[in-house]
Amino acid sequence: MSLTFEINSRIGKARGGRLITPHAAIETPVFMPVGTVASVKGVPQDTLEELGAQIILGNTYHLYLRPGVDTVRKLGGLHGFMSWRRAILTDSGGFQVFSLNELRKVSEEGVTFRSHLDGSSHFFSPESAMEAQIGLGADIIMAFDECTEYPADQARMRASMEMTARWAARSKKYFEEHKDEVPWGPSSAGGIGEGAGEQQVPRVARNDKDENVTQSLFGIVQGGMDRALRKESAERTIEIGFPGYAIGGLSVGEPRELTREIVESTLEHLPKDKPRYLMGVGTPEEIVEYANLGVDMMDCVLPTRAARHGLLFTSEGKVSIKQARYAQDAGPLDANCGCRVCSRYSRAYLRHLYASNEVLAQVLNTIHNLSFYLDTMRRVRHSISLGEESRFLSRVWSRPKP
Amino acid sequence: MSLTFEINSRIGKARGGRLITPHAAIETPVFMPVGTVASVKGVPQDTLEELGAQIILGNTYHLYLRPGVDTVRKLGGLHGFMSWRRAILTDSGGFQVFSLNELRKVSEEGVTFRSHLDGSSHFFSPESAMEAQIGLGADIIMAFDECTEYPADQARMRASMEMTARWAARSKKYFEEHKDEVPWGPSSAGGIGEGAGEQQVPRVARNDKDENVTQSLFGIVQGGMDRALRKESAERTIEIGFPGYAIGGLSVGEPRELTREIVESTLEHLPKDKPRYLMGVGTPEEIVEYANLGVDMMDCVLPTRAARHGLLFTSEGKVSIKQARYAQDAGPLDANCGCRVCSRYSRAYLRHLYASNEVLAQVLNTIHNLSFYLDTMRRVRHSISLGEESRFLSRVWSRPKP
Numbered sequence: 001m002s003l004t005f006e007i008n009s010r011i012g013k014a015r016g017g018r019l020i021t022p023h024a025a026i027e028t029p030v031f032m033p034v035g036t037v038a039s040v041k042g043v044p045q046d047t048l049e050e051l052g053a054q055i056i057l058g059n060t061y062h063l064y065l066r067p068g069v070d071t072v073r074k075l076g077g078l079h080g081f082m083s084w085r086r087a088i089l090t091d092s093g094g095f096q097v098f099s100l101n102e103l104r105k106v107s108e109e110g111v112t113f114r115s116h117l118d119g120s121s122h123f124f125s126p127e128s129a130m131e132a133q134i135g136l137g138a139d140i141i142m143a144f145d146e147c148t149e150y151p152a153d154q155a156r157m158r159a160s161m162e163m164t165a166r167w168a169a170r171s172k173k174y175f176e177e178h179k180d181e182v183p184w185g186p187s188s189a190g191g192i193g194e195g196a197g198e199q200q201v202p203r204v205a206r207n208d209k210d211e212n213v214t215q216s217l218f219g220i221v222q223g224g225m226d227r228a229l230r231k232e233s234a235e236r237t238i239e240i241g242f243p244g245y246a247i248g249g250l251s252v253g254e255p256r257e258l259t260r261e262i263v264e265s266t267l268e269h270l271p272k273d274k275p276r277y278l279m280g281v282g283t284p285e286e287i288v289e290y291a292n293l294g295v296d297m298m299d300c301v302l303p304t305r306a307a308r309h310g311l312l313f314t315s316e317g318k319v320s321i322k323q324a325r326y327a328q329d330a331g332p333l334d335a336n337c338g339c340r341v342c343s344r345y346s347r348a349y350l351r352h353l354y355a356s357n358e359v360l361a362q363v364l365n366t367i368h369n370l371s372f373y374l375d376t377m378r379r380v381r382h383s384i385s386l387g388e389e390s391r392f393l394s395r396v397w398s399r400p401k402p
Numbered sequence: 403m404s405l406t407f408e409i410n411s412r413i414g415k416a417r418g419g420r421l422i423t424p425h426a427a428i429e430t431p432v433f434m435p436v437g438t439v440a441s442v443k444g445v446p447q448d449t450l451e452e453l454g455a456q457i458i459l460g461n462t463y464h465l466y467l468r469p470g471v472d473t474v475r476k477l478g479g480l481h482g483f484m485s486w487r488r489a490i491l492t493d494s495g496g497f498q499v500f501s502l503n504e505l506r507k508v509s510e511e512g513v514t515f516r517s518h519l520d521g522s523s524h525f526f527s528p529e530s531a532m533e534a535q536i537g538l539g540a541d542i543i544m545a546f547d548e549c550t551e552y553p554a555d556q557a558r559m560r561a562s563m564e565m566t567a568r569w570a571a572r573s574k575k576y577f578e579e580h581k582d583e584v585p586w587g588p589s590s591a592g593g594i595g596e597g598a599g600e601q602q603v604p605r606v607a608r609n610d611k612d613e614n615v616t617q618s619l620f621g622i623v624q625g626g627m628d629r630a631l632r633k634e635s636a637e638r639t640i641e642i643g644f645p646g647y648a649i650g651g652l653s654v655g656e657p658r659e660l661t662r663e664i665v666e667s668t669l670e671h672l673p674k675d676k677p678r679y680l681m682g683v684g685t686p687e688e689i690v691e692y693a694n695l696g697v698d699m700m701d702c703v704l705p706t707r708a709a710r711h712g713l714l715f716t717s718e719g720k721v722s723i724k725q726a727r728y729a730q731d732a733g734p735l736d737a738n739c740g741c742r743v744c745s746r747y748s749r750a751y752l753r754h755l756y757a758s759n760e761v762l763a764q765v766l767n768t769i770h771n772l773s774f775y776l777d778t779m780r781r782v783r784h785s786i787s788l789g790e791e792s793r794f795l796s797r798v799w800s801r802p803k804p
Binding site for chain 2: 037038039041042043044045046066067071074075076080081082083327328330340344345346348349352353355356358359360362363364
């Protein structure tokens with residue numbers, strides 16, 4: 001088996017489980033830090049391990065452009081290339097083609113787009129997106145989908161959803177025919193220093209020398225903001241059949257209450273025994289809320305991107321560390337946080353680093369925000385295991401700072 | 403005693419010793435990483451500890467402008483402000499006023515200069531430079547000097563050297579009258595999380611509750627590129643009397659062979675039982691060479707600055723990691739280096755991070771270069787202790803990469 005998902009505890013709609021991938025077993029619900037071009041910006045891999053990151057996300061669009069799939073494949077896939085021994089998920093590139101390319105051209109065959117780096121022209125089809133993701137070698141890869149823009153009319157939402165369904169079938173077909181081409185093997189065991197940190201995560205498959213172990217391909221439900229189309233998309237995607245299902249096409253500009261409605265209604269139509277991945281959300285409050293609704297996996301650039309802008313999440317609300325009020329504040333960023341930033345540095349120092357444009361500001365801010373997200377999800381898992389669904393919302397992150 | 407220096411082994415002119423400061427005992431010869439505005443750019447303090455940095459340097463000019471001496475003083479001095487519990491040295495600001503200010507005006511009283519940040523006008527005198535450095539609270543501080551430009555004629559070199567001598571006397575007078583104003587004490591014990599990492603370095607003074615322990619002020623020898631003037635500067639500085647002596651005004655554009663000549667001849671005139679600090683040098687080969695000549699302390703921005711430009715020092719010479727030849731190089735940056743970068747990441751990955759302008763490139767490159775410098779000096783100390791002066795030059799860093 002390339003993927004096993006077991007649910008160990010439930011409270012309300014929330015589920016606490018264990019997702020076993022070729023490179024690591026993952027406790028769910030899980031938050032996945034985003035490492036766009038094979039780096040969670042500013043954070044060394046050993047620090048990510050210390051923070052308890054179980055699985056990180058790579059962006060196929062960016063990696064395809066730089067350093068290129070061929071290079072990553074030759075270095076043993078993303079695991080070998082970036083020396084990350086836990087789990088990795090790659091997206092299909094569909095969202096970046098949508099969000100970074102105003103001049104893209106979509107046809108039944110696929111999408112022609114221009115590189116945001118040099119303007120060069122490229123083409124992604126379900127087949128080539130699968131080829132790229134197989135070369136990158138993540139544990140979990142995603143079907144090539146069309147992310148429907150918001151707002152969109154009914155005809156557009158339906159046509160887009162149907163295109164995604166056809167592309168999902170093509171994605172699966174290509175994946176099934178080529179999945180044995182994944183660049184894992186004795187020569188790709190992790191680049192330099194194989195062995196360090198090995199004890200921290202169970203190595204499920206590679207140690208078994210099980211030749212049937214490979215990547216897993218997840219399907220993506222689209223359908224815009226229409227609940228009936230979402231239901232139809234879920235049914236058609238399930239009919240094609242995947243070991244896990246994602247909800248895509250949200251957080252594209254719609255009101256947050258609408259996001260929640262679509263998530264909640266779509267989840268009802270997804271298999272109860274398969275992992276459910278909500279793509280590209282959200283704030284600390286939202287990831288708790290979505291876990292409570294029964295989402296098992298989430299990713300978001302918010303903690304890392306906000307950190308680069310000096311926006312820090314704490315147990316007492318958001319802190320904009322650039323503010324002059326912190327210039328002589330000797331206290332820790334978050335007195336309730338045990339991360340290596342809060343246990344050592346003052347708000348005054350973090351404010352100084354940010355105001356002075358020091359690189360260490362980004363490094364430390366990102367470490368803290370990721371720690372806050374990962375700790376939040378750890379508490380959610382703990383609450384679920386204790387059957388305390390209703391309490392974790394207010395305990396984890398509630399009051400805005402006065 | 404605020405400073406103790408003991409020499410434990412000698413070979414040729416080289417000395418292996420131990421410099422005991424209020425915050426830490428330092429094995430010499432020592433290389434001091436530069437942390438300009440209270441941060442060694444891109445490297446968290448715990449990583450610096452792991453690398454074995456015993457003492458770091460802060461720049462008074464930069465810290466005076468941002469965050470300002472008052473803020474640092476209120477946070478317990480630099481140690482508390484940046485949560486660094488080992489030793490710190492600050493320069494006097496004289497070199498930055500010289501190198502960053504083309505419009506400076508020098509008078510007997512001091513130097514008027516403009517901020518490189520906002521163009522505002524400021525004034526440093528020996529007294530105000532001492533006041534700033536006492537407020538910053540480093541273990542070792544430097545007399546306010548005039549760094550003579552290169553080239554300079556004989557009259558200019560003499561006048562500048564004599565100015566530095568007069569300023570040295572004024573620096574000492576102010577320091578002796580105000581040294582009890584250093585912001586150390588029970589309330590400034592190190593910011594957040596006092597206690598972490600305490601075991602790693604002996605805490606010499608603070609634990610003794612010795613109220614006489616304070617900073618130490620070092621004198622600086624100038625005199626341009628004239629050996630006689632250097633001798634005279636040394637004699638006049640020694641006459642004023644300091645617990646340690648620095649050689650300033652080198653690495654200002656002169657040929658490297660001339661630097662070496664001036665260092666070698668100046669060292670002959672410095673007390674044999676006091677620490678000797680050569681400011682602002684050099685390459686890995688040079689720091690070994692200068693240690694061999696009897697220098698005890700050195701600092702340089704080269705390892706950190708070069709790292710930001712992708713220039714990496716290795717046991718086989720310099721590597722410009724941006725080069726396309728490394729794009730698919732699965733090997734470590736330096737097979738002879740045990741740092742956390744070389745033990746985990748490939749050249750291909752480091753090249754990718756640099757080419758993609760990822761912040762992690764600066765972080766990892768800086769960690770490696772500092773590791774290389776600190777390891778180099780560690781080997782020098784080991785060689786001296788074994789009486790192997792003549793061998794360490796070629797063992798540490800020799801052949802340029804073919």
